[in-house]
Amino acid sequence: MTSVTSPLDAVFNILIIVTAITFVARRFRFPHTIALIFAGLLATFTPNLQLFDLEADIILSVLLPPIIFQETLQLDIDGLIDDSDMILSYAVAGTLLMVVAVAIFAFLFSGFDPAEAFLLGVIISPTDPISVIGTFRTMGVIKRFQLLVTGESLFNDGVAIVIYSILISIVTVGSLTALDVVRISLVNVVGGVLLGIASGFVVHILFCWTDDKFAEVLISVIAAFGVFRLAEELGASGVIATVLAGLIINYRCRNYGGLGGESRGMLDTLWEFVGFTASSVAFIFIGMKLDPSSLFQYLGPIIALTLFIIIARYFMVVLIAEVIQTISGKRVPRNWRLGILWSGLRGAISVVLVLGVGVIRLPHIEGMTALTFGVVLATNLIQGLSMSRVVQKLELSVRRAPSEEGNGDA
Secondary structure, X not given: OOOOOOHHHHHHHHHHHHHHHHXXXXXXXXXXXXXXXXXXXXXXXXXXXXXXXXXXXXXXXHHHHHHHHHHHHOOOHHHHHHXXXXXXXXXXXXXXXXXXXXXXXXXXXXXXXXXXXXHHHHHHOOOOOHHHHHHHHHHOEOHHXXXXXXXXXXXXXXXHHHHHHHHHHHHHHOOOOHHHHHHHHHHHHHHHHHHHHHHHHHHHHHHHHOOOHHHHXXXXXXXXHHHHHHHHHOOOOHHHHHHHHXXXXXXXXXXXXXXXXXXXXXXXXXXXXXXXXXHHHHHHHHHHHOOHHHHHHOHHHHHHHHHHHHHHHHHHHHHHHHHHHHHHOOOOOHHHXXXXXXXXXXXXXXXXXXXXXXXHOOOOHHHHHHHHHHHHHHHHXXXXXXXXXXXXXXXXXXXXXXXXXXXXXX
16 A cells, blocks of 8 residues: 555545444454454554544544534433433532542552542543443343433533543642632533533524525534534533533424424434544544553553452442432332443543643653553453443343333332
């Protein structure tokens, strides 16, 4: 293969890799996200196969919005509202608990100072179940369980990035007052919420004004990327804004019209494709950024941290389930708890956040990067490869155990 001479060649190479890996992975029933990680790693050893060396901010602003937007457009909004207490409990309280747990571990056993330890906790805490969602759909996993796993991932990304922004400010500025922390938090959260809701209503109004399916598709594309970029420019959370915009569009279009049947089908197909492509490129990027020598150097700490995260997540899941049952009476059955535990893989968000820290030049940035990449790789290998067996064992599939669908009811 000749060397790459233009960006179009790099795009073409990426599409070839994604297509080939998708064919092979589905033929052998192997998680394609894991295959893409290794494909990205192998690509770095092939000099003539040049790919884009994307920066962390490009990944965050170009690949993350379509992944989030696609997920929100396909969510069951009524189910999301019904189980909002569980989803937000795991996304907010669960993320905070995991941040503290990982920070304590890193401070006591990895030699990190408190700021570095908390940064690592924030970086590793958000879940990214993309590699197991395909397994869920193929095996007919209970829709409500899928919604809980996906909802937690959507919202905990926003929570983690808000905390990350605060910690980065503290590390770079040196110190922040309590008032500064409150201000940053309010701008991030409230700004993201207001922008997302307003954008969602505006997009729905535009949908109602036209029946041109191509115009509607273009409006959705502008919304997905534009809301994220606008929020980030204003200092608000792009993730929260994009999530809220997608949810508002989804809810209003399903309940108040605005999209015809043909337009809706076209929109769903387009965003499923765009979301799949963006997530595939993100996992190739993870493989490209892997440093095998660094992973081997920190192999012991990576194994220890991975095991600790799994154990800590188990106690977090159980604790929140018991609190929810005590307060609202909703029961999270044992098989659901274990399923939520095993669905807590780490992915692109963690990688992007740790690469963003690299510019600060912290004393232990090499160890922080190695631990993050190691945990991402380990959770995808261990939990991703075993997910189909776990689904069968826990009887989370409607096809295999229809009676289980009611186990999560209040």
